[in-house]
Amino acid sequence: MVVVQPLADAALLTLAAEGGAGAVSSPLLDLVWTIPALPLAGFAFTALFGRRLARHAHLVPLATVVVSWLIAMAVVAQALGGGFGKGGAGITLWTWVPAGGFSVTVGLFVDNLTACLLIVVTTIGLVVHLYSVGYMAHDRGRWRFFAYMNLFMFSMLLLVLADSFLVLFAAWELVGLCSYLLIGFWYRRQSAALAAKKAFLVNRVGDVGFALGIMLIWASLGTLDLRAVFARIGELDHTTVVAIALLVFCGAMGKSAQFPLHVWLPDAMEGPTPVSALIHAATMVNAGVYLVARASPVFAQVPEAMVVVAAIGIFTAILAASIAFTQTDIKRVLAYSTLSQLGYMFAALGVGAFSAAIFHLMTHGFFKGLLFLGSGSVIHAVGDEQDMNRMGGLWRKIPVTHWTMLVGTLAIAGIPPLAGFFSKDEILGESFKLGFAWVWGIGIVVAAMTAFYMWRLMGKTFYGQPSEHARSIWDRIHESTPTMTVSLVLLAIPSALLGLALGLPFGDSVLRGWLEPVFIEADELLGHGHAEFALAGIDGALILASVFVASVGLVAGIWLFGAFRAAGRPATVARITAANGLTRFLYQASFAKWWFDDLNHLLFIVIGGRVADACWWFDRVVVDGTVNGVGRLTVDAGRGLRRVQTGRVQNYALGIAVGLIVMAGSYLLIAGR
Amino acid sequence: MTLQSLDAYLVLAGALFAVGSFGFLARRNAISMLMSIELMLNAVNLAILAFGAFVPGLAGHASAIALFVIAVAAAEATVGLGIVIAIYRNRRTPLVDEYDAMRE
Numbered sequence: 001m002v003v004v005q006p007l008a009d010a011a012l013l014t015l016a017a018e019g020g021a022g023a024v025s026s027p028l029l030d031l032v033w034t035i036p037a038l039p040l041a042g043f044a045f046t047a048l049f050g051r052r053l054a055r056h057a058h059l060v061p062l063a064t065v066v067v068s069w070l071i072a073m074a075v076v077a078q079a080l081g082g083g084f085g086k087g088g089a090g091i092t093l094w095t096w097v098p099a100g101g102f103s104v105t106v107g108l109f110v111d112n113l114t115a116c117l118l119i120v121v122t123t124i125g126l127v128v129h130l131y132s133v134g135y136m137a138h139d140r141g142r143w144r145f146f147a148y149m150n151l152f153m154f155s156m157l158l159l160v161l162a163d164s165f166l167v168l169f170a171a172w173e174l175v176g177l178c179s180y181l182l183i184g185f186w187y188r189r190q191s192a193a194l195a196a197k198k199a200f201l202v203n204r205v206g207d208v209g210f211a212l213g214i215m216l217i218w219a220s221l222g223t224l225d226l227r228a229v230f231a232r233i234g235e236l237d238h239t240t241v242v243a244i245a246l247l248v249f250c251g252a253m254g255k256s257a258q259f260p261l262h263v264w265l266p267d268a269m270e271g272p273t274p275v276s277a278l279i280h281a282a283t284m285v286n287a288g289v290y291l292v293a294r295a296s297p298v299f300a301q302v303p304e305a306m307v308v309v310a311a312i313g314i315f316t317a318i319l320a321a322s323i324a325f326t327q328t329d330i331k332r333v334l335a336y337s338t339l340s341q342l343g344y345m346f347a348a349l350g351v352g353a354f355s356a357a358i359f360h361l362m363t364h365g366f367f368k369g370l371l372f373l374g375s376g377s378v379i380h381a382v383g384d385e386q387d388m389n390r391m392g393g394l395w396r397k398i399p400v401t402h403w404t405m406l407v408g409t410l411a412i413a414g415i416p417p418l419a420g421f422f423s424k425d426e427i428l429g430e431s432f433k434l435g436f437a438w439v440w441g442i443g444i445v446v447a448a449m450t451a452f453y454m455w456r457l458m459g460k461t462f463y464g465q466p467s468e469h470a471r472s473i474w475d476r477i478h479e480s481t482p483t484m485t486v487s488l489v490l491l492a493i494p495s496a497l498l499g500l501a502l503g504l505p506f507g508d509s510v511l512r513g514w515l516e517p518v519f520i521e522a523d524e525l526l527g528h529g530h531a532e533f534a535l536a537g538i539d540g541a542l543i544l545a546s547v548f549v550a551s552v553g554l555v556a557g558i559w560l561f562g563a564f565r566a567a568g569r570p571a572t573v574a575r576i577t578a579a580n581g582l583t584r585f586l587y588q589a590s591f592a593k594w595w596f597d598d599l600n601h602l603l604f605i606v607i608g609g610r611v612a613d614a615c616w617w618f619d620r621v622v623v624d625g626t627v628n629g630v631g632r633l634t635v636d637a638g639r640g641l642r643r644v645q646t647g648r649v650q651n652y653a654l655g656i657a658v659g660l661i662v663m664a665g666s667y668l669l670i671a672g673r
Numbered sequence: 674m675t676l677q678s679l680d681a682y683l684v685l686a687g688a689l690f691a692v693g694s695f696g697f698l699a700r701r702n703a704i705s706m707l708m709s710i711e712l713m714l715n716a717v718n719l720a721i722l723a724f725g726a727f728v729p730g731l732a733g734h735a736s737a738i739a740l741f742v743i744a745v746a747a748a749e750a751t752v753g754l755g756i757v758i759a760i761y762r763n764r765r766t767p768l769v770d771e772y773d774a775m776r777e
Binding site: 646647648649650653654657 | 699770773
């Protein structure tokens with residue numbers, strides 16, 4: 001039974017009063033629960049009967065995602081059209097934990113932020129499901145794959161629709177589980193199994209922080225309902241709010257792979273490519289960004305915590321970009337690029353440009369999803385080869401993949417008028433104007449680096465002379481199946497046009513209009529006014545600067561790796577390392593991912609292993625020794641005293657007599673004194 | 674004939690008790706041990722009656738207690754002999770140091 005709960009919730013009276021949102025009741029709101037429920041049903045069906053369906057296992061999951069997408073689009077249209085009121089609307093499904101004073105209800109909540117996420121999750125989810133039909137066509141475990149994918153869709157949709165921290169946390173863990181299952185999908189491969197375990201463990205580190213944050217919220221406010229928490233967060237003292245904000249951010253760092261918890265994401269590329277596109281580029285890794293944006297009223301209370309967010313974000317951005325320079329695995333380059341772009345989003349959140357972060361989340365979801373699906377198509381074409389050094393010159397053989405990936409590359413590089421330009425420029429421009437010149441400075445360097453390493457990827461894969469490996473299989477290189485190429489085109493369109501659709505007019509864009517009611521509280525707390533947009537002034541200069549650095553990066557990339565590179569001038573590894581000590585060091589640092597995996601190995605395997613050994617020794621020798629000692633003493637004492645039991649009545653009688661004499665005698669001695 | 678000394682009675686009772694205890698501890702025959710118990714009980718009875726005769730105000734109590742002890746001793750002897758006969762039928766010996774089934 002679905003109960004429509006209007007906004008007139010006690011905790012929300014203030015919000016409703018100022019937002020002017022009346023009681024919302026809509027037949028569409030009653031249908032919101034079907035958006036996550038359909039993929040869940042698809043998961044249950046496929047998990048139970050998928051194996052028997054064999055080659056047709058994808059039909060039910062695909063159908064549920066299509067219907068879910070249709071309903072989601074209707075809900076999104078109504079939400080963004082103002083149908084649910086300014087503050088959004090929610091429904092309560094049932095009471096999950098009724099425990100005296102502590103009660104958690106399971107409810108869904110739709111506002112404009114959720115609507116934006118719904119667009120990304122359901123659309124990319126749909127396209128990736130479509131793509132997987134072709135990509136997984138020859139895999140015997142495809143029913144398992146589609147079951148997991150549907151479970152992931154359910155979890156991710158629950159995550160963005162959740163109306164309380166506990167439900168959100170449950171969904172948070174569920175997406176982590178799906179990520180684990182899908183990274184380790186080819187579980188017979190040692191590296192995949194290890195990567196899955198690594199992702200799961202590193203995520204746990206962040207999740208512990210998130211769980212502590214939720215506990216702190218409950219301990220200090222007594223409620224976990226998102227809107228009630230945000231309405232009352234101002235009552236708490238400053239230190240508590242800082243702690244809550246940083247703990248919640250800790251969870252976001254794990255899920256969105258921010259430094260120092262970034263190490264799991266590149267390894268997660270062991271999973272099938274559609275998984276990399278959907279989970280590890282377009283949706284799940286955005287959960288952290290969504291969480292921080294959702295909790296913007298909390299973060300806005302404590303600007304110092306936001307500085308931490310911005311610093312970690314922009315540091316991750318430049319760190320990951322520098323690593324992407326030298327990786328040769330096509331998917332790993334994209335993985336580091338994802339890290340870098342996520343860093344951008346956190347930098348935007350940290351400087352207080354919340355809607356810019358969500359903008360970049362949306363555009364990045366589409367173009368990075370496209371790039372990953374494109375890389376999957378390339379990998380398919382060259383016979384499951386992921387090393388870019390063994391590709392080259394492929395653009396004539398796989399034209400659809402090439403052209404769509406070119407769109408994605410230009411989009412991520414920030415070339416106008418493609419999507420990435422608008423969102424990235426908004427992040428950079430906002431951080432400069434909000435007084436974070438250092439974020440802008442690093443960000444602009446990262447923008448140039450992004451354009452460069454993306455063109456390096458394109459150049460090594462598609463242009464220049466084919467490598468020996470590519471030549472040896474030249475006749476077998478073929479374009480992918482129609483479901484895959486259609487998916488690529490479907491994602492290329494928003495990658496090209498989403499920025500134009502949402503990012504114009506400058507300074508007062510469509511998306512900002514949508515998200516204004518969500519972030520108005522945070523903006524007011526931070527004192528962000530609505531600055532007039534000056535195309536001929538500062539804003540125009542900032543746009544020119546970001547376009548300029550993107551072009552510089554792109555030109556450098558084209559010069560070194562591009563279609564027009566002169567023969568005999570390749571930027572080979574040998575040339576770079578031979579140039580001088582600094583370049584050799586930088587190359588090695590980048591290639592070894594700044595030794596973070598080695599550092600973790602040293603810290604947790606070597607040193608942590610020693611500590612664990614010491615603990616084990618203490619447990620074995622001291623703790624077990626004490627316990628066993630007590631036991632042994634009892635046994636030995638019993639064995640000794642056993643001799644007393646002779647079984648002869650007269651021995652016992654003698655004992656009684658002697659005892660009596662001793663007692664009576666001592667009584668007489670004492671009494672007679 | 675008048676007996677003036679309580680001590681004489683108590684010494685006799687003590688001697689009887691000592692003989693009984695020694696018999697109980699030293700004799701191996703179960704019947705002899707029961708007889709030793711009777712000796713000890715009678716020693717105690719003698720002491721009680723002696724106190725009753727010499728201490729004014731205890732006479733009535735002492736007689737009652739002595740009667741109880743005689744009755745209980747009779748019952749004890751009955752039960753004890755019954756047990757001894759039952760064991761004898763099982764083990765074919767009256768010697769208690771052969772009854773060691775309860776040993777560890």
